[in-house]
Amino acid sequence: MGCLEGKVAIVTGGTSGIGRAIANRYAREGAKVIVGSIDASKFEIEKKKNKNLCIEYIEIDVSIEENICSLIEHATDRYGCLDIMVNNAGISGPGGSVMQLDSDPVIRAFEVLFNGVLYGTKHASTVMIKKGSGNIINIASITGLVTFINSSHVYSALKSAVIQLTKTAALELGPLGLRVNCICPGFIATPIFGRALNIPEDKLEKSVEIVEELFSTMQPIKRSGRPEDVSNAALWLVSDQADFVTGHALVVDGGASCGTGWDPSNNRFGILAKAMTNL
Numbered sequence: 001m002g003c004l005e006g007k008v009a010i011v012t013g014g015t016s017g018i019g020r021a022i023a024n025r026y027a028r029e030g031a032k033v034i035v036g037s038i039d040a041s042k043f044e045i046e047k048k049k050n051k052n053l054c055i056e057y058i059e060i061d062v063s064i065e066e067n068i069c070s071l072i073e074h075a076t077d078r079y080g081c082l083d084i085m086v087n088n089a090g091i092s093g094p095g096g097s098v099m100q101l102d103s104d105p106v107i108r109a110f111e112v113l114f115n116g117v118l119y120g121t122k123h124a125s126t127v128m129i130k131k132g133s134g135n136i137i138n139i140a141s142i143t144g145l146v147t148f149i150n151s152s153h154v155y156s157a158l159k160s161a162v163i164q165l166t167k168t169a170a171l172e173l174g175p176l177g178l179r180v181n182c183i184c185p186g187f188i189a190t191p192i193f194g195r196a197l198n199i200p201e202d203k204l205e206k207s208v209e210i211v212e213e214l215f216s217t218m219q220p221i222k223r224s225g226r227p228e229d230v231s232n233a234a235l236w237l238v239s240d241q242a243d244f245v246t247g248h249a250l251v252v253d254g255g256a257s258c259g260t261g262w263d264p265s266n267n268r269f270g271i272l273a274k275a276m277t278n279l
Contacts, residue, residue: 002029003239008079009033010071012062012120013089014055015042017190018139021227022086022234027053029235032079036060036071037089062089062116063108065123072123081131084238085124087117088139092196093155106154113158114165121169125178132177135238138166139230140182140249142257159184163249170247179246181237186253187215188225220255 004026014023014035027033033055035046040059047057058074060067075082093109094101117138128134143151144159166182173180194207215224233252236242251257 002031003235004084005030007031007083007238008075008081009084009086009238010036010075010082010120010124011086011088012036012060012071012116013038014086015039015046015057017192018185018188018227018230019086019088020046021231022088023055024050024053025228025231025235026084026238027055031084034058034071034075034078036062036067038062062087062119063111065115065119068116068119068123072127076127082124082127082134083131084135084137085120085128086137086139086234087120089116090139090192092192093152093158095152095196098153101154109154109158113155114161117162117165121165121180125169125173125176125180128178129173129176134178136169136173136178136180137234137237138162138180138182140166140184142184142186142251142253145184145249145251146257148260166249167247174246179237179243181242181246181248181250183230183233183237184249184251184253184257185230186225186251186256187218188227188230188252189215190227218256219253220258220261223254225252225254 009026009031011019011023011033013019015037023033023035035055035057037057038061043057058071060071062068072082089112091109091112093113094105121136124136140162141159143156144163163182166180170180189208189212191204191208193211194204199207212224216222230252233250237245237250
């Protein structure tokens, strides 16, 4: 018996990376999981890999509100309820200078990274309040909390918006029995970085290895983040052990958001002290 036995969960963007790890972890803990993903080409592969787990795959685009409605209706029609909603689906968004941003990719990023979370929260909560309980998890990012990470302007801004939406939704839905939290991953090695660079699908796994090696140097804990690190947090947040936690942005980043390294000789006061030695 797993800790999610009898629970029904939806995970968007659950065919790779963080979403896949969360969906698989929930299923291993006994949940009935429905994955909504735009990447239908991976469904048969995932079904074969997870043939012993209760995971169903449905093609959706989270930027289309009707798709989210249909996904949640399918879950409730099939299982009678919805206990967990993980709004994970995402894209990297446009990069480059703020002075050179084109409107179309900005709009698309907004539709996926913010609207997708908003629609998932809206329609999941509408179903959950009938039962008087439920958990919503939004996948944000440390780029929504700190600026020195040098992420894109648009991605960072939208992840900040997700964090604030999580907090305001928690205020509204807490008295109705629902908990709403978000996870802010740091440098997690997933295929999203290869996709952002237009790496071919058959080479994405190799790209993850390269990302993993690079990310191993970018935080106090000297290894790359793994999707399983985030799935561990996602499991705890929906468990009974976290039943007094809501409106929280849980950072899972190996310390990356703390800064670039502790060196007392290289902090601002140490530098000033050296500069003033001849006064």
